[in-house]
Amino acid sequence: MNNTTPLIQTKSLKKYFKTPRGDLHAVDDVNLTIQRGQTLGVVGESGCGKSTLGRTILRLIEPTSGEILYNGEDIVKYNRKQMLALRKKMQIIFQDPYASLNPRMTVSEIISEPMKVCRTLTNQRDIDNKVFELMETVGLAERFVNTYPHELDGGRRQRIGIARALALDPEFIVCDEPVSALDVSIQAQILNLMMDLQEARGLTYMFITHDLSVVKHISNEIAVMYLGQCVEKAPSDELFENPLHPYTKALLNAIPVPNLKYRNKERVAIRGEVTSPINPKPGCRFAGRCPCAKLECTAGDLSLNEVSKDHFVSCILYQK
Template structure:
């Protein structure tokens, strides 16, 4: 098997709080190959965004590794650390707050090029910005506009153009379509997929929308309270979900087919336990209909079920 573009090894992030240590991301091991999209799904607060930010070094990890082409980028400092952003970029969830309201659209897109890109003349820089705007479907007339003058879809296109400015290899997409209308969501998703095909880009696509993740992803990681509980190709995960939490997520998706209205669904009961100083064992045990004594005694490791499918549950072992 070839070396992945991105690999995480035991990636962990804790936050100190007045009540104790909050386990936001814990022992995450993932790989993303060139040209692949890894979808990360889970309920709000499960640690998806923190995982993306730690991977980008916008938040420093507590422990573990993030490897880019085999090199642990968490060890890089100074200029070497800054240079990783030539290869790694991020599209943020809120297309308004992630853009500087004092800069025009042209200035926002050219800023990373002027800061970290090759030296360019004013004309070359202007041509590059206009080319990026054309790639993401922004007419040239918006060059001198400001973020507050654009709608949500166009703002997200600005964020995408800015992310593409340095020709990155990998982009973390943090719920980039959640704030947009359905028709605009489809446009942005299709644009992301077209750019991936043209430039062999790799994505980590963070979302809670299972329809979206099925459409865009090649592999999917299901996250619960900072841990990956199921991981596999989208075909295996949607056709044979194994972890009770994955089954419950899929059961919550509305089905337009009336013939499926009587199908048995996994319904979750109980409250999400606190991520601060969590008890040993499976984090999902308090809500799981199949919980057993051993679920609360020790950490349940992510176990290989078959090629391209892993699950962290005693039912899988």
């Protein structure tokens, strides 16, 4: 496969969950592209479908419809044997660095488990050497090798999660809010570690977060999600300098600025009722809370339009 082929691409990806009241549209017609060695940041408020999107791309959750292209091949059509082989190339770092670790296993057992399950290494000495190598890579001292997760702080636990994700030498990692449960100072350490690993190993990330300051620091491109849909997508600097969708503007407006000269800056609150994601009506799902809403906003579904180079937005204000 040539280098111009995106590592990850989704086409009209949908994931609906059955409920007594109808289908819950967790991910609805999402089209994303992640180039090899790049980081796509996915932001939005809680419940917008960010984590479901990441898990669906990895096929930890089966999609309702659409395509998931890995190196140009639709992995939705893969059978169990093909997916087992692909799992070595696709990994995930979970949000909670304690709940995602087995409390009955030591650091060594947790990190070595993927190697044993996938049988990439079978000799115990080779496995131990690989564990020590990974611990050094993520900044964990050797003395913690026989330690249990409850004996460590949040930052070290998350380093274990990162080491476990690296155990099979993957190409693509979904980072599901990996620093949201950590102190600010530890967040910076983990983010810098992940960026160093990306540069050293050529990793491709999908970085899911609700913290726009974090996503700006690590992402090449940012996708903004609202109630299962991608409403804006642009390069990181472009999105922060020139946000177009009213929802993106509201998110950026909510970022606290650590400067006293901005203490009287007016904050614009998002008002109105959140649209139900269960059998949503056609049209913009943000219309009920949008200060720029028009009658046309609810006339029909909107598509992502490219309004400038690589800057896409789904809004009636920018429809061609």
